[in-house]
Amino acid sequence: MARSVQLILTDIDRTILPSGQAVVPARVREAYHHAMDAGIRVGPATGRGYDWLAPLFADDRACFATCVATNGNQVFLDGTKVREVSFGGDVLAGAVRVAAGFPHAGVIAFDGATPTLVSGDVADLGASFPSYGAVCRTAPDGGALGLPTFRCTKANVFMAAPTADGTLAPAGERDSRALVDALNRQVDGLDFDYPQPGFANVMRPGLNKATGILALAGALQIDPEEVVVFGDAGNDLAMFDAIPNSVAVANATEEAAAAARWHIGSCDDFAVADAIDALAAGEWPFVR
Numbered sequence: 001m002a003r004s005v006q007l008i009l010t011d012i013d014r015t016i017l018p019s020g021q022a023v024v025p026a027r028v029r030e031a032y033h034h035a036m037d038a039g040i041r042v043g044p045a046t047g048r049g050y051d052w053l054a055p056l057f058a059d060d061r062a063c064f065a066t067c068v069a070t071n072g073n074q075v076f077l078d079g080t081k082v083r084e085v086s087f088g089g090d091v092l093a094g095a096v097r098v099a100a101g102f103p104h105a106g107v108i109a110f111d112g113a114t115p116t117l118v119s120g121d122v123a124d125l126g127a128s129f130p131s132y133g134a135v136c137r138t139a140p141d142g143g144a145l146g147l148p149t150f151r152c153t154k155a156n157v158f159m160a161a162p163t164a165d166g167t168l169a170p171a172g173e174r175d176s177r178a179l180v181d182a183l184n185r186q187v188d189g190l191d192f193d194y195p196q197p198g199f200a201n202v203m204r205p206g207l208n209k210a211t212g213i214l215a216l217a218g219a220l221q222i223d224p225e226e227v228v229v230f231g232d233a234g235n236d237l238a239m240f241d242a243i244p245n246s247v248a249v250a251n252a253t254e255e256a257a258a259a260a261r262w263h264i265g266s267c268d269d270f271a272v273a274d275a276i277d278a279l280a281a282g283e284w285p286f287v288r
Contacts (some may be wrong), residue, residue, distance in 0.1 A: 007213075027270045042276065047235055068213055095183060104127075129170075138273040161198075194233075224242065
């Protein structure tokens with residue numbers, strides 16, 4: 001039976017961007033363009049901020065003209081902003097308080113594309129998310145700047161842990177989930193989820209990848225059944241629940257794999273690119 005696919009959205013990190021790489025591979029970008037040429041809108045659904053997408057896609061702006069960024073805080077359709085939710089620094093006070101109770105934890109907030117150190121130590125941030133640690137804005141002495149005075153669309157909580165040789169690494173899954181659970185229990189006015197060890201996303205209540213994708217579907221006047229989404233981790237669970245054709249890569253976490261309807265090969269093997277090419281050709285490449 002032929003299936004109508006009008007919109008394809010993919011997570012980025014470890015779904016189309018292999019670990020350790022700074023730019024989405026050309027193979028994936030080519031598949032995006034094959035889908036566009038077939039009349040299918042395609043783009044990322046990511047926790048990354050919109051301002052970080054250009055370098056990730058080698059400045060190929062067609063690849064993110066339609067996207068869900070910052071886990072649903074930012075939504076764009078054909079380059080036009082559908083939704084953008086920002087918040088002031090005072091909203092982060094509860095997250096700063098909870099993070100202070102966990103060793104090597106802290107909070108960052110983004111001023112446009114620039115992460116700023118709200119609390120914690122930049123060395124811990126660098127261990128938890130190296131690309132953010134490398135460009136993070138700090139006080140002149142290298143310390144935290146405190147609650148931001150600017151409005152931000154993206155914030156994160158990070159946590160590192162010492163290794164046996166004394167270096168720092170992202171905190172393990174158990175400790176990271178304990179931090180996320182504490183944040184969700186103790187902080188009002190924000191939601192938190194767990195995308196990877198040592199890191200948590202900060203969202204306004206009720207905003208996530210799922211609500212962003214459904215906003216796009218509404219703007220396009222298409223049904224959720226006409227959308228295909230790809231992901232690998234905890235911040236993809238909401239979109240997997242909302243979109244019937246949810247696809248997990250082989251390297252997905254156990255909970256993401258269990259939540260997905262369909263399963264394909266790994267990020268490193270360009271499985272998402274292969275699936276997008278098939279969809280662009282009018283084929284249905286998924287089996288359970």
